[in-house]
Amino acid sequence: MHARQRELPLHNVFNENQKAILTLPPKNDTEADTSSSWDFSQYEGVLNFDGQEFIFPEGFHAEASSRWIEDSLLMVNIAVSAEIQAECARCLTPVSLEISGELGYLYCSHSADELNGFDDYMPVEVEFFGRVLDVMPQIRESIYTVLPTKVLCREDCKGLCPVCGTNLNESSCSCGNEDIDPRLEALRNFNSE
Ligand SMILES: [Zn+2]
Numbered sequence: 001m002h003a004r005q006r007e008l009p010l011h012n013v014f015n016e017n018q019k020a021i022l023t024l025p026p027k028n029d030t031e032a033d034t035s036s037s038w039d040f041s042q043y044e045g046v047l048n049f050d051g052q053e054f055i056f057p058e059g060f061h062a063e064a065s066s067r068w069i070e071d072s073l074l075m076v077n078i079a080v081s082a083e084i085q086a087e088c089a090r091c092l093t094p095v096s097l098e099i100s101g102e103l104g105y106l107y108c109s110h111s112a113d114e115l116n117g118f119d120d121y122m123p124v125e126v127e128f129f130g131r132v133l134d135v136m137p138q139i140r141e142s143i144y145t146v147l148p149t150k151v152l153c154r155e156d157c158k159g160l161c162p163v164c165g166t167n168l169n170e171s172s173c174s175c176g177n178e179d180i181d182p183r184l185e186a187l188r189n190f191n192s193e
């Protein structure tokens with residue numbers, strides 16, 4: 001086994017210096033909305049999630065918009081996008097792909113079970129509303145949400161031979177037949193002695 005070459009430091013793509021401060025519309029104006037976008041492209045790094053490693057060579061990008069539904073209920077829509085690299089789940093070839101998605105949040109300063117009719121929105125309870133809101137925690141959550149559950153280099157990736165490790169997209173091996181890897185053959189003979 002040889003380690004895959006890395007050109008990037010493996011710090012987390014998220015860190016505590018990142019903030020996404022969204023200015024809120026005037027409190028009593030349900031017609032007004034505000035929006036903002038943030039460029040986190042300097043935060044190249046990695047995320048480990050669900051047993052998989054995702055490299056972010058150019059950080060990520062986020063946008064958010066907000067609108068009051070009522071006095072203590074703020075609707076925030078968040079859009080995130082990034083270029084990521086991950087290994088194909090079957091053949092371990094590095095794959096580059098774009099991820100993007102939009103998520104809706106409802107920030108409320110009262111109990112979250114009063115939020116009927118907003119099933120597609122995730123509730124976020126806040127103690128009080130000021131003039132601005134740091135939506136960074138929800139941006140992070142959105143990025144985790146849009147990460148692919150399974151990365152494949154192509155739909156019909158044939159993967160690696162479980163016996164000899166040959167990438168079956170690139171060449172074939174004879175492990176599926178009666179022929180056995182000579183190293184394994186030796187091992188078998190050794191075990192049976
Ligand atoms: Zn593959």
Ligand SMILES: [Zn+2]
Binds near residue numbers: 161162173174
């Ligand atoms: Zn093989």
